[in-house]
Amino acid sequence: MPELLKQRVEACYVQAEAFFKRTFPRPEVSFKLRGLKAGVAHLHDNLLRFNPTLYQANQDDFLRQTVPHEVAHLVAHQVFGGGIQAHGREWQLIMRGVYDLAPLRCHSYAVQRRTVTRYIYRCPCPDSDFPFSPQRHRLVRQGRRYVCKRCRQVLTYSGETRQA
Template identity: 75%
Template structure:
């Protein structure tokens, strides 16, 4: 795990401890997150996961905004318990009051969507395609059936695949 990220997590905890005048249990931190999310806080496990690619591509903003955002989730959970909204007033209080940051829910990092193979299904009544994911296509192979909402006929695989 990059040292700067680890240092920022620790700095966020020290800031929260000074603000609330109490100690907080440090989380396990990992760099095993892929996809569109920059970070995830696992509240009951006291664990933070960060996306290494988005970290490298957006280093300054990641350290300034994303790390405090995720730490604030764990702090809110330790202070207020598990019945609070993820981006509710308790979390917002920590973002504004402790870290003096806007309580932005989502990042604006450029994220490349990965290409997905779609399996094309059709019914008897419409010329529309029904593109199925690989997971749904596998369910059909194991016997699951899907139906057209209009004619109620079973959707059948055309043999066509496309990458989207």
């Protein structure tokens, strides 16, 4: 795990402790997040997960914005309890008051979307294409049946695939 990221997490906690005049337990930090999210805070596990691909491509902004964003979730949960909204007033207070950052809900990093195969299923209805994910297609192969909501006929695999 990158040392700069660990240091930034610690610096965020030091800032929060100075602001709230209390200590916070340090989270476990993981660099095992894939997909579209830059980071995720697991409130009940006191765990932060970060996306290494997005970190490498956007290191400066990631350290400046994403790390405090995720730490703010854990701090908000520990200060205000579990009944708050993820990006609600309490979280926004921490982003503005503790970290002096705009409370942005989402990152704007360029994300490489992977192509996914869709398996085309049909029924007797006109223009009936039902693109199934590989997981759903596998379930059909194992015996699960899906039915069209209009005609109530079992959907059958057409033999076609598409890349989405």
